[in-house]
Amino acid sequence: MEHAISFVRRLGASLVDSVWRLGFAARFMMLLLIYSGQSFRRVHLTIREIYFSGVLSLLIIVVSGLFVGMVLGLQGYETLQRFGSGDALGVLVALSLTRELGPVVAGLLFASRAGSAVTAEIGLMKVTEQLKAMDMMAVSPIARVVAPRFWGGVISMPFLAAIFSTMGVLGGWLIGVVFIGVDAGAFWSQMQAAVDFRYDILNGVIKSVVFGIAVSLIAVFEGYDCTPTAEGVSRAITRTVVSSALAILALDFVLTSFMFRG
Amino acid sequence: MSRTTLDLWVGLFVLIGAAALLFLSLRVGNLSSANFAETYSIRVQFDNIGGLKVRAPVKSAGVVVGRVSDIRLNTESYRAEVIMNLDTRFEFPRDTVASILTSGLLGEQYIGLDAGADEEMLKGGDGLQIGQSAVVLEKLIGQFMFNKAAE
Amino acid sequence: MSFKHPLDECFVRLKDVHFAYGERSILQGIDLSVRRGQVVAIMGGSGSGKTTLLRLIGGQLRASQGEVRVAGSELSRLGRNDMYALRRRMGMLFQFGALFTDMSVFDNVAFPLREHTDLPPEVIRDLVLMKLDAVGLRGAGKLMPSELSGGMARRVALARAVALDPMLIMYDEPFAGLDPISLGVVGQLIRRLNDALGASSILVTHDVHESLAIVDYVYFVSDGRIAAEGTPDEIRASRDPFVHQFVHAEIDGPVPFHYPAEPIGQALLGSSG
Numbered sequence A: 001m002e003h004a005i006s007f008v009r010r011l012g013a014s015l016v017d018s019v020w021r022l023g024f025a026a027r028f029m030m031l032l033l034i035y036s037g038q039s040f041r042r043v044h045l046t047i048r049e050i051y052f053s054g055v056l057s058l059l060i061i062v063v064s065g066l067f068v069g070m071v072l073g074l075q076g077y078e079t080l081q082r083f084g085s086g087d088a089l090g091v092l093v094a095l096s097l098t099r100e101l102g103p104v105v106a107g108l109l110f111a112s113r114a115g116s117a118v119t120a121e122i123g124l125m126k127v128t129e130q131l132k133a134m135d136m137m138a139v140s141p142i143a144r145v146v147a148p149r150f151w152g153g154v155i156s157m158p159f160l161a162a163i164f165s166t167m168g169v170l171g172g173w174l175i176g177v178v179f180i181g182v183d184a185g186a187f188w189s190q191m192q193a194a195v196d197f198r199y200d201i202l203n204g205v206i207k208s209v210v211f212g213i214a215v216s217l218i219a220v221f222e223g224y225d226c227t228p229t230a231e232g233v234s235r236a237i238t239r240t241v242v243s244s245a246l247a248i249l250a251l252d253f254v255l256t257s258f259m260f261r262g
Numbered sequence B: 001m002s003r004t005t006l007d008l009w010v011g012l013f014v015l016i017g018a019a020a021l022l023f024l025s026l027r028v029g030n031l032s033s034a035n036f037a038e039t040y041s042i043r044v045q046f047d048n049i050g051g052l053k054v055r056a057p058v059k060s061a062g063v064v065v066g067r068v069s070d071i072r073l074n075t076e077s078y079r080a081e082v083i084m085n086l087d088t089r090f091e092f093p094r095d096t097v098a099s100i101l102t103s104g105l106l107g108e109q110y111i112g113l114d115a116g117a118d119e120e121m122l123k124g125g126d127g128l129q130i131g132q133s134a135v136v137l138e139k140l141i142g143q144f145m146f147n148k149a150a151e
Numbered sequence C: 001m002s003f004k005h006p007l008d009e010c011f012v013r014l015k016d017v018h019f020a021y022g023e024r025s026i027l028q029g030i031d032l033s034v035r036r037g038q039v040v041a042i043m044g045g046s047g048s049g050k051t052t053l054l055r056l057i058g059g060q061l062r063a064s065q066g067e068v069r070v071a072g073s074e075l076s077r078l079g080r081n082d083m084y085a086l087r088r089r090m091g092m093l094f095q096f097g098a099l100f101t102d103m104s105v106f107d108n109v110a111f112p113l114r115e116h117t118d119l120p121p122e123v124i125r126d127l128v129l130m131k132l133d134a135v136g137l138r139g140a141g142k143l144m145p146s147e148l149s150g151g152m153a154r155r156v157a158l159a160r161a162v163a164l165d166p167m168l169i170m171y172d173e174p175f176a177g178l179d180p181i182s183l184g185v186v187g188q189l190i191r192r193l194n195d196a197l198g199a200s201s202i203l204v205t206h207d208v209h210e211s212l213a214i215v216d217y218v219y220f221v222s223d224g225r226i227a228a229e230g231t232p233d234e235i236r237a238s239r240d241p242f243v244h245q246f247v248h249a250e251i252d253g254p255v256p257f258h259y260p261a262e263p264i265g266q267a268l269l270g271s272s273g
């Protein structure tokens, strides 16, 4: 009986807690949008963040994209040639990358490379009272620190996903055409005939934009909301990576079911 | 890092990203061909469309001239009504015949157009008279078995 | 100097201020005022709510009861923009400096100027060098905060806090962790800056001797209330057991060493449930 009551009490407390946190998150998002105009007027702040989340993620994106494409080339060819359609390798590689793997894998890499860094940075600024100091200087930390990092991530992500897909297609080409010897003409022409700009490419880009918004929002919020201790920051970073991954996969399911039916 | 080097890197990044998007659109995707060309839509009815899907290509003599944009059941005739968008660069006579074909034995299905000899050309919204249904493998096999049994 | 001051001269005035973090009551009826030109010290043990008090005056926390007036405005009535307008005229030195770690010393001091003024870069440069010179660190402009010692960081933070020539400067434990020489330097600096700017200053500290040498008035905070107050001379002469304990650094006295808890014998022997 006592256990049951304490369980119910804990349930209630955690419910109240999450509602409170949700309200806080909503207020945070509202302020973020309100202050975004201000931070756009000082565009160099956002450019700086594009450097940190975009340029610095470039290497891992290029290398991973290439390897994913090469694996697709090997595995895809292995499967396709059983049905005598090794020529369709280009189609397989390009469709898997532009529709799914490009946005999803680039999003996951982006969350662990750039998202975690943003959370750590904002969290440490909170621990060392830099955010409070800024607020006391009548400069809103949301305008000066949070908004540029958010927009830097949102802008970087579609580019990173496109670079990932491009590298993947090139990796698939390298394995399929250069090493295995699939006919180059068939590889490219079948790809072009099957991949539709609006249906496949544009939908992939839309996915990457949505993932960019989700990951950036999670990253800045977890940093801003963290408990201001070393342990709190480390937990916030973990939460950023985990929630981003879940958000990306769940959103991917939802978007795919809307975009690619029929 | 100084502001100018940072700007340079970001500019380079955006450039590379834009190049990747361009590569995906033009080389991987079909933005360079048909897609943004003006199209006109043509209706045609089939008894059975088999596995034809929206967005399947429409080919004439093997050249892609358009795409299937919509498939529905006409509840008056209980036949499948297929709407396809054809590139305005390609005009077809009114008595053109559409048939549902399969690329390879198990490949994707597409619509093949065989141009007729009519003087008048199709306009947007027109319908084709003849649509030859898909060859449905199950029916074919069933027929074959039936004939064998009858022998 | 008399400590009966007319109301209109008060730059900061707290009346019956209560504050609690959630359920935990920290302040219970604080009355305090700071006149223009004064340097006022707030003393009290760790955890007595001194930082909380500063944050109430800075408007980062809201009093649950009572009123906080700064420059004639009642803080709880101010909207976000008015609050920011008021804060441009305040400078706060945080306990650990709170320098922006991704900017050089120069950029840290230039930060408020760049955010709030449209001054041309040459003017900003001159102003920053003047402020840095005032804290004796004109040569350190290119250093990053990670390359500074604790005392230097405190002085840079001080230069940043006064960059906009504030009307009110708040210092949170400016002496903590300083060697005796830096301690004297910072103390003199606080007084000189206050007088040069014609500002008012509030100084939160446990360092009795250093602060008694430079302040005009002292408040002692204990148990969420003002336990004692007076000018430095009055404090030194005071018979009040609380003040006596603090000034003479006695362990036993009205200020408890222990955070409130049950007696240790009971805690150790009693059931662990």
Ligand SMILES: Nc1ncnc2c1ncn2[C@@H]1O[C@H](COP(=O)(O)OP(=O)(O)O)[C@@H](O)[C@H]1O
Pocket (backbone or CB within 6 Å): C021, C026, C044, C045, C046, C047, C048, C049, C050, C051, C052, C053
């Ligand atoms: N953000 C907070 N949440 C809950 N309790 C706090 C918070 N900040 C401070 N406290 C508590 O309030 C009391 C007063 O803190 P503070 O004003 O920092 O004391 P001081 O600066 O005098 O050492 C302390 O007991 C501390 O535990």
Ligand SMILES: [Mg+2]
Pocket (backbone or CB within 6 Å): C050, C051, C052, C095, C172
């Ligand atoms: Mg404190």
